[in-house]
Amino acid sequence: MGALTASACTIFELNDSGFAANAVHLLHMEPMFGGGNNGTLFVDATKFAYKCSEGGGWHDFFRVEDVLVPWSKGRELIEGVTCRRMGFQDIDVLLDRRFSFSWNDVDAMGAHKLWRPQEWVRARMDYKLRALATYPQPTVGFHIRGGDKGEEDVLQKRKTTEPADFIKATLRAWPGLKVGTCIMVGDDFDRIREAEQLARKHLGCQIFRSVPYFRREGHVQYHFNMQGFEERCTGTVDFLTDIELLARADYAALTFNSGLAHLVDVLRVSLYGKHRSTFVDASYARRAPRQDWWEPIRRHLREARRKLRPRRVMRRKQPL
Incomplete structure (x- = not known):
């Protein structure tokens, strides 16, 4: 998987669109870039509307600390390299054109890692x-x-x-x-x-x-x-x-x-x-x-x- 990008870390940018669109692209992303496949996988939730506080995001609602690292400039500097940034279009091109993967197969893998609600969220559910x-x-x-x-x-x-x-x-x-x-x-x-x-x-x-x-x-x-x-x-x-x-x-x-x-x-x-x-x-x-x-x-x-x-x-x- 190291050949996917020249960087040893990746930043996935959530955007200001709906929750489902962001969630699905995050499910796309994790199986390919998570698990140490290409170094650290950061998630930048700066534009993501679904959060509980400044600096929050997906981590507010899901237990994913072992899979995703919330991005910050300081954390990226610790990596010692400039991480590659990827958005929706970048992951779509990889998934649909380069690899021709089935969304269902890839996203099923991502769901097991990313859909783990925090205890307080699980209590509401x-x-x-x-x-x-x-x-x-x-x-x-x-x-x-x-x-x-x-x-x-x-x-x-x-x-x-x-x-x-x-x-x-x-x-x-x-x-x-x-x-x-x-x-x-x-x-x-x-x-x-x-x-x-x-x-x-x-x-x-x-x-x-x-x-x-x-x-x-x-x-x-x-x-x-x-x-x-x-x-x-x-x-x-x-x-x-x-x-x-x-x-x-x-x-x-x-x-x-x-x-x-x-x-x-x-x-x-x-x-x-x-x-x-x-x-x-x-x-x-x-x-x-x-x-x-x-x-x-x-x-x-x-x-x-x-x-x-x-x-x-x-x-x-x-x-x-």
């Missing part, structure tokens, strides 16, 4: 998980986005995933499933309420709600980044708890229009042993197949069952 355990089983988790996701959809020229799309995806992916509880997490109050009504009507499930988002209109990254440290710290722990609820649910329906879908999928499979068939992409469009890993198999099995159905034989009426 466990409190919610204990409450969920008292609800009827099985559970299906939904992540309902609003806020700035609509503007992003317009820029990306893609169809916005509506509350009804999540319910339709669930019914199509798991026909006949008797859902006990629908876990509703997200940020847009009105869209979540609509999803709850549809879930009760079509899935017959009880509703388990997460902590309401602090803005009724939903998450807007710029607004979140402008909050004080206390608000961002609390909001991050609430979001991490949402992620854990989705990762632990028996089934999950998310949209790959959000980076959170890939992160949740990786955690479900790599940490909690969920089968690939228990996750479905709800962002379905007529000419764009669902992006979840199991969808090609789901379509194959559906077609195979269709071919096995007995054909109706048309009989001619006998003359009187």
